[in-house]
Amino acid sequence: MSCPFKREEIICLFDVDGTLTVPRQKILPTTEEFLLTKVKPVATIGLVGGSDLTKIAEQMGGEDVIKKYDYVFAENGLVAYKNGDLIGKMSIQEHVGEEKLQLFINSALSYMSKLTLPVKRGTFIEFRDGLVNVCPVGRSCSQAERDQFAAYDKVHKIRESFVKHLQAEFPDFGLVFSIGGQISFDVFPKGWDKTYSLRFVEEDGYKEIHFFGDKTAPGGNDHEIYEDPRTVGHKVSSPEETIEQLKTLFHL
Ligand SMILES: [Mg+2]
Numbered sequence: 579m580s581c582p583f584k585r586e587e588i589i590c591l592f593d594v595d596g597t598l599t600v601p602r603q604k605i606l607p608t609t610e611e612f613l614l615t616k617v618k619p620v621a622t623i624g625l626v627g628g629s630d631l632t633k634i635a636e637q638m639g640g641e642d643v644i645k646k647y648d649y650v651f652a653e654n655g656l657v658a659y660k661n662g663d664l665i666g667k668m669s670i671q672e673h674v675g676e677e678k679l680q681l682f683i684n685s686a687l688s689y690m691s692k693l694t695l696p697v698k699r700g701t702f703i704e705f706r707d708g709l710v711n712v713c714p715v716g717r718s719c720s721q722a723e724r725d726q727f728a729a730y731d732k733v734h735k736i737r738e739s740f741v742k743h744l745q746a747e748f749p750d751f752g753l754v755f756s757i758g759g760q761i762s763f764d765v766f767p768k769g770w771d772k773t774y775s776l777r778f779v780e781e782d783g784y785k786e787i788h789f790f791g792d793k794t795a796p797g798g799n800d801h802e803i804y805e806d807p808r809t810v811g812h813k814v815s816s817p818e819e820t821i822e823q824l825k826t827l828f829h830l
Pocket residue numbers: 593594595596597791792793
């Protein structure tokens with residue numbers, strides 16, 4: 579039995595890292611060929627990556643990635659391409675507004691001005707399109723100073739207390755805090771996970787939206803979109819498994 583849908587009615591969305599490529603590696607030519615010559619003729623295909631477009635293009639074999647796939651969602655969909663054209667671009671300042679953003683940044687700087695740490699360097703707040711990165715030791719620290727902060731933070735819970743303070747001070751700003759890596763935490767609007775990208779495909783009226791990802795457990799960056807009622811979620815542990823599941827789904 580073949581798939582009951584036409585390619586305009588069914589879409590497969592793929593996480594990139596760990597799902598179509600081995601972590602931090604480039605996509606294999608055989609994986610790409612399978613997607614473009616076997617899957618693309620029977621289903622619409624799209625990428626949903628957490629990284630920016632430059633990083634996605636690097637892993638997916640070049641800038642023409644936005645033409646090879648029907649949709650490419652970079653930064654969880656904050657930057658969205660369809661058929662090679664930019665169809666959406668969102669930034670945290672546009673979403674939160676400058677006034678609120680400054681209240682938040684001023685509060686964070688004020689909190690950091692009262693911290694005593696083993697060392698303090700520069701760049702305590704880094705502004706990106708989709709998030710604000712807050713770093714008590716300062717991002718310009720050396721690797722040794724970074725390790726030193728990480729060890730200090732383990733004992734003194736600097737980041738954890740800082741996040742609790744900000745959450746209490748701005749309970750109605752709709753912000754999510756994520757402590758990751760060694761020295762900083764990210765702040766971004768609620769809902770700016772990979773489900774953000776679904777608004778674009780929903781508009782186009784697909785009957786089934788399939789999502790394939792490797793970090794589908796709670797806390798993983800595929801979790802929300804995998805669990806979303808709008809998608810059929812597929813958990814995979816490697817590009818090989820993604821291909822196997824596609825073969826089963828489409829009887830290829
Ligand atoms: Mg992944």
